[in-house]
Amino acid sequence: MSATPDPLIGMPAPDFCLPDADGKTVCLHDLAGQWVVIYFYPRDNTPGCTLEAQLFTAALDDFAALNATVIGISGDSPGSHAKFAAKHALRHRLLSDEGKTVLAEYSVWKEKNLYGRVMLGIERSTFLVDPAGVVRAAWRRVKVPGHPDAVRATLVALHSASS
16 A cells, blocks of 8 residues: 555545447446456556556456455547557446546656656556445555555455454
């Protein structure tokens, strides 16, 4: 989990309804009753984002065994997500937040300094939402290698604590 407490932990996850790669609307409240891993990533088809998506896809069966679904969200269009998913055989949902509304609600739309240029962009972040819709863990400024494993380990620990 995050080293410092995140203000969203213990709070109801901000609800959203966003289009997926097929243009179908996916709403967080419709996923009640299961754990939801929501990861925010900067852009389709960039090296770090591609690796992160591939690692989450590789771990999908493990997450499903823990009653968890995985969703990736970026500001890319549904069409871009469809091409990205097809190119890399991604099996989890990718949602489009072109209006940046959900990105702002989760406080991941931030000023970033890239090569001396300050610009707005998505801070790579992940949130673990419990079956009641409450944020139970948050990771900000994520480093991709090993990240899905850390999320899965936290989910296992939370399952054990509730048993």
